[in-house]
Amino acid sequence: MEGELLTVIIVVATALAFDFTNGFHDTANVVATSISTRAMAPRLAVGYAAILNFAGAFISLEVAATVANDVVDPGDITLLVVFAGLIGAIAWNLITWYFGLPSSSSHALIGGIVGAMLVAQGPDTIFFGEGIVGKVMLPAVVAPTLAFAVAGISILLLYRIVGRLRPGPVTGGFRGGQIISGGLLALAHGTNDAQKTMGVIALALVAYGSLPAGDPTPPFWVVVSAAAAIALGTYAGGWRIIKTMGSRIHKMDSAQGFAAQGAGAAVILASSHGGFPLSTTHTISGAVIGSGAAKRLSAVRWGVAGNIVAAWIVTLPAAAGIGALTYGVTRIFGTGAAGPIVVSALILAGSAVLFSRRAQQGGGVAAASEA
Amino acid sequence: MSVAAIIDWDALLTVIWASAVAGVGVTAAFGFAILGGTRALELGREGRPGEAALFGAVGGLGAVAVIAAIVFGIVVLSE
Numbered sequence: 119m120e121g122e123l124l125t126v127i128i129v130v131a132t133a134l135a136f137d138f139t140n141g142f143h144d145t146a147n148v149v150a151t152s153i154s155t156r157a158m159a160p161r162l163a164v165g166y167a168a169i170l171n172f173a174g175a176f177i178s179l180e181v182a183a184t185v186a187n188d189v190v191d192p193g194d195i196t197l198l199v200v201f202a203g204l205i206g207a208i209a210w211n212l213i214t215w216y217f218g219l220p221s222s223s224s225h226a227l228i229g230g231i232v233g234a235m236l237v238a239q240g241p242d243t244i245f246f247g248e249g250i251v252g253k254v255m256l257p258a259v260v261a262p263t264l265a266f267a268v269a270g271i272s273i274l275l276l277y278r279i280v281g282r283l284r285p286g287p288v289t290g291g292f293r294g295g296q297i298i299s300g301g302l303l304a305l306a307h308g309t310n311d312a313q314k315t316m317g318v319i320a321l322a323l324v325a326y327g328s329l330p331a332g333d334p335t336p337p338f339w340v341v342v343s344a345a346a347a348i349a350l351g352t353y354a355g356g357w358r359i360i361k362t363m364g365s366r367i368h369k370m371d372s373a374q375g376f377a378a379q380g381a382g383a384a385v386i387l388a389s390s391h392g393g394f395p396l397s398t399t400h401t402i403s404g405a406v407i408g409s410g411a412a413k414r415l416s417a418v419r420w421g422v423a424g425n426i427v428a429a430w431i432v433t434l435p436a437a438a439g440i441g442a443l444t445y446g447v448t449r450i451f452g453t454g455a456a457g458p459i460v461v462s463a464l465i466l467a468g469s470a471v472l473f474s475r476r477a478q479q480g481g482g483v484a485a486a487s488e489a
Numbered sequence: 490m491s492v493a494a495i496i497d498w499d500a501l502l503t504v505i506w507a508s509a510v511a512g513v514g515v516t517a518a519f520g521f522a523i524l525g526g527t528r529a530l531e532l533g534r535e536g537r538p539g540e541a542a543l544f545g546a547v548g549g550l551g552a553v554a555v556i557a558a559i560v561f562g563i564v565v566l567s568e
Binding site for chain 1: 495496497500501503504505507508509511512513515516517519520521522523524526527528530555559562563565566567
């Protein structure tokens with residue numbers, strides 16, 4: 119039992135570390151448009167997003183319920199499966215962060231868990247139909263498409279409404295509006311993404327025996343700790359990805375920024391209410407591209423958008439592969455805490471190498487400010 | 490089991506229409522808030538108080554609609 123307690127502590131710590139990397143990796147996307155249009159200074163935008171991420175995590179538990187109940191069979195879950203799935207997601211997040219690709223942390227998490235579960239317990243314990251296809255893969259296609267369409271229609275409508283006004287007050291007005299829309303987007307991100315970590319911790323607590331498999335509702339301490347971890351990750355910032363999302367897809371004006379953030383927030387919040395654990399990165403990218411394409415198709419740098427799509431497609435299988443591999447490596451050391459300790463040490467060492475290489479290449483705050 | 494049968498169509502369609510209405514509606518309302526506010530100030534400076542008041546009302550309604558939609562959305566989400 120003491121060995122299991124140590125393992126569950128490592129798994130919960132790993133889940134919170136994933137949540138931190140999720141904030142670090144994903145939430146930069148939330149503030150990129152505000153920074154790109156100069157609605158907010160980078161540091162202010164990141165701090166603001168961190169606070170609203172924290173608040174957003176308390177709004178709903180629908181997505182946490184989906185992750186805990188509908189992806190894999192909670193009755194067959196083990197602590198090592200949860201651990202290996204988390205390592206798969208963290209490793210994929212770090213790799214895509216290093217290369218500046220805004221791939222999906224959510225799909226990495228679900229891919230990691232599914233890969234580890236597949237190797238550990240077999241395909242019968244995975245809910246491929248209603249869970250993976252119905253609640254993950256279909257929304258993965260619908261949400262960015264919807265955000266693309268909503269942002270496109272919104273910006274066309276906005277240009278009709280304010281098109282004859284002098285540009286100065288309009289730009290100022292939409293920059294002010296972006297404080298609201300950017301805040302809503304950060305709130306939406308906290309709502310959808312922090313809940314995925316809550317769902318995974320709930321699965322770990324089911325495996326440990328402290329939550330029933332029939333009703334794995336996350337306890338309050340899980341909600342608070344997941345909210346704090348994603349908010350801290352946000353504050354730490356993902357400056358390299360801010361550059362990709364904010365200006366490399368297309369240069370946007372403040373009305374486009376407002377439309378993109380409003381569309382992204384609307385889609386993510388509505389999906390959270392429906393319990394769909396969608397990718398906030400995909401959705402925001404769809405909205406950013408939609409707001410640019412509606413104005414002028416050539417304004418979008420389609421090569422960069424294509425790289426983002428490629429990262430989306432690869433994420434689920436890649437994270438599943440890393441999750442499966444991690445489970446295999448962890449099991450070499452038995453079913454106790456030794457495997458997670460060794461793998462955690464390896465991932466920490468790998469992270470340190472990647473961070474130091476990024477620091478040497480100048481991926482700091484100053485670079486983002488110049489972008 | 491067919492793909493159509495494993496999809497929660499009710500939830501998915503709700504997400505689609507709610508996102509479209511909220512996204513486009515709030516953005517348009519904010520656009521009217523800017524239009525009304527900007528024109529009201531310009532017309533006020535030009536000494537046309539009646540038209541300025543009309544545009545001011547449009548701007549005010551737009552702003553109220555944005556705030557109301559956000560509050561309503563958060564209340565619905567947290568229920």
